[in-house]
Amino acid sequence: LKLVLFQSDGVVEPGVLTEGGVVSVADLVPPAETPQRTMEGLIDAYDSLRDRIERRVSQAEPRALNQLKLLPPLPRPGKVLCCIANYWEHAQRAARPLNMFLKNPDAVIGHGDTIRLPDNTTPWMFMHEAELGIVLKGPSKGVSQQDWRSAVFGYTGMMDITGRGEGRTTWGRWTWLGKSFDTFCPMGPCIATADDIPDPNNLWVQFWNDGQLRHNYSTEDMEHPVPELIEFASRTLTLRSGDLIACGTNHEGLGPVQDGETLEMEVHGIGRFRVKVADPLKRSWERGIYMGVDSTNHEAVRRHRPQEAHLLQPADNPART
Amino acid sequence: MKLATLTDGQPALVTPRGIVPVGDVASNMRVLIDRFGELQAKLRQRESDGAALEGARLGPPIVPGKILCSTNRFATDDEPTPLLMTLKSAESIIGPDQSMLLPDTFEAWDLYPEAELGLVIKGPAKQLIEQNWQQAVFGYTCVIDVMARGGDPMYGRDYWVSKSDTLCPIGPWITTADEIGDAEQLCVQSWQNGQPAQDYSTAMAQYSLARQIEFITSVMTLESGDVIAAGTAGGARPMQDGDQVEIELQRLGRLRVGIKARVAA
Numbered sequence: 001l002k003l004v005l006f007q008s009d010g011v012v013e014p015g016v017l018t019e020g021g022v023v024s025v026a027d028l029v030p031p032a033e034t035p036q037r038t039m040e041g042l043i044d045a046y047d048s049l050r051d052r053i054e055r056r057v058s059q060a061e062p063r064a065l066n067q068l069k070l071l072p073p074l075p076r077p078g079k080v081l082c083c084i085a086n087y088w089e090h091a092q093r094a095a096r097p098l099n100m101f102l103k104n105p106d107a108v109i110g111h112g113d114t115i116r117l118p119d120n121t122t123p124w125m126f127m128h129e130a131e132l133g134i135v136l137k138g139p140s141k142g143v144s145q146q147d148w149r150s151a152v153f154g155y156t157g158m159m160d161i162t163g164r165g166e167g168r169t170t171w172g173r174w175t176w177l178g179k180s181f182d183t184f185c186p187m188g189p190c191i192a193t194a195d196d197i198p199d200p201n202n203l204w205v206q207f208w209n210d211g212q213l214r215h216n217y218s219t220e221d222m223e224h225p226v227p228e229l230i231e232f233a234s235r236t237l238t239l240r241s242g243d244l245i246a247c248g249t250n251h252e253g254l255g256p257v258q259d260g261e262t263l264e265m266e267v268h269g270i271g272r273f274r275v276k277v278a279d280p281l282k283r284s285w286e287r288g289i290y291m292g293v294d295s296t297n298h299e300a301v302r303r304h305r306p307q308e309a310h311l312l313q314p315a316d317n318p319a320r321t
Numbered sequence: 322m323k324l325a326t327l328t329d330g331q332p333a334l335v336t337p338r339g340i341v342p343v344g345d346v347a348s349n350m351r352v353l354i355d356r357f358g359e360l361q362a363k364l365r366q367r368e369s370d371g372a373a374l375e376g377a378r379l380g381p382p383i384v385p386g387k388i389l390c391s392t393n394r395f396a397t398d399d400e401p402t403p404l405l406m407t408l409k410s411a412e413s414i415i416g417p418d419q420s421m422l423l424p425d426t427f428e429a430w431d432l433y434p435e436a437e438l439g440l441v442i443k444g445p446a447k448q449l450i451e452q453n454w455q456q457a458v459f460g461y462t463c464v465i466d467v468m469a470r471g472g473d474p475m476y477g478r479d480y481w482v483s484k485s486d487t488l489c490p491i492g493p494w495i496t497t498a499d500e501i502g503d504a505e506q507l508c509v510q511s512w513q514n515g516q517p518a519q520d521y522s523t524a525m526a527q528y529s530l531a532r533q534i535e536f537i538t539s540v541m542t543l544e545s546g547d548v549i550a551a552g553t554a555g556g557a558r559p560m561q562d563g564d565q566v567e568i569e570l571q572r573l574g575r576l577r578v579g580i581k582a583r584v585a586a
Contacts, residue, residue, distance in 0.1 A: 101481070141486075174477070236485045
């Protein structure tokens with residue numbers, strides 16, 4: 001099932017995204033103080049509610065999407081854990097050690113919302129990264145790779161918007177603070193429950209800026225696949241229901257984001273959502289995929305680092321699945 | 322006013338007569354911070370005549386939505402590194418007399434318990450200029466910000482491991498800003514197993530509290546109950562299983578915690 005939070009007539013309700021629109025399940029889910037807590041309650045009670053939710057979806061008339069506003073499915077996660085790098089990017093090299101950082105959990109926005117670039121002028125550029133998000137259930141601590149499914153509730157799409165220091169290096173060095181500006185965590189459109197996604201390492205991720213394709217990759221290319229991410233994260237932190245792990249991006253499709261643009265992403269099998277960009281300072285950068293000296297885009301590698309070109313492997317067509 | 326949170330989650334006042342629960346005035350510390358203006362008279366009344374609770378046990382005074390650990394250093398002649406802050410999560414929070422659990426560190430790094438001034442935020446606070454920094458500060462508390470050291474500066478997992486469960490004790494209570502006066506004139510001391518470790522003054526900062534608030538609110542909105550750990554000085558020693566750490570900040574009280582090896586589940 002594809003679970004959402006939506007707002008209609010000022011009321012926030014949990015629902016199921018179907019082909020015809022959204023079916024509310026508000027009366028089936030325990031009442032909670034905040035929309036985030038509502039979704040956490042749904043995650044915790046899902047196994048016992050599932051039959052009734054499915055019956056509701058088969059019987060009720062869905063509400064049309066244009067009659068309501070979709071909210072981010074996790075409006076305020078307890079924590080957002082993000083992988084550093086984590087894609088091979090079609091180059092032959094040694095795997096980098098897995099590592100993570102924490103992103104500002106108050107920075108979440110949803111479908112139709114606006115990324116607001118900050119007045120802060122220290123970062124020289126702001127970029128998009130499109131990522132698969134793992135929606136967790138817990139409490140989970142010390143989970144082994146073999147038991148990874150016990151900590152996973154479902155999956156969503158997430159844009160890890162980033163302020164850059166120099167080149168494509170995140171501003172803020174080891175603090176990763178360039179990832180934590182307000183509004184820099186667009187998420188959506190729904191949580192696809194784990195039973196709908198047999199293999200999270202076989203998903204196709206696409207991202208468009210004003211309709212132009214930028215990221216276009218398969219999660220099969222992850223250096224450290226989902227079971228390893230769960231083991232790593234739960235070794236350090238207790239994972240709770242409604243927390244998020246962002247799996248990292250394939251940097252071959254990085255590009256700037258700037259005033260007036262519309263960003264759209266789709267994880268196939270989960271869904272598509274879009275956000276707008278506003279910049280009070282109206283800064284501008286060259287549009288297109290980032291081709292700087294440290295870009296991993298294959299054309300940029302051949303241009304700036306010809307000595308590494310022999311390491312490049314042709315990108316498989318991620319759509320083949 | 323000195324505000325604590327009992328282990329059952331309700332707020333309480335720290336008075337000369339003892340700990341006075343005020344769960345009937347505000348259900349939790351975040352509500353108390355947000356509505357302090359209107360609740361203040363009632364709290365003052367309870368401070369003078371409320372019944373103290375025998376055997377009251379304190380938890381962390383607040384479980385912050387965000388914890389921001391500053392790169393600021395006190396009492397050093399070193400060239401300042403750029404002012405930055407890194408996030409810890411609520412999983413790291415423990416209260417007075419609880420124990421930190423030594424994390425699974427991937428590699429054999431040392432873990433340093435650093436005594437820091439904690440700023441408890443009243444929000445939302447966004448894009449504050451330096452002159453207005455005090456608008457964002459509800460009060461102060463003691464923070465032990467544990468840092469693992471020794472990894473690669475860019476991809477080192479020491480920074481990740483510093484965010485482990487239990488590695489950010491706070492307390493024993495929050496003292497409201499009006500009671501502190503100048504927070505940049507406080508003595509900070511720590512002891513490890515009873516032996517003096519850190520001893521510095523918040524007077525000698527690379528970055529003032531005003532500058533720190535202006536900086537972080539240029540990045541993100543601070544919400545009520547968020548905590549900034551305002552930086553530290555030298556003197557901390559690596560900690561081990563069985564150790565005790567105590568820190569005391571002038572006028573803010575003394576926070577004592579233990580250290581235990583993690584017991585396999």
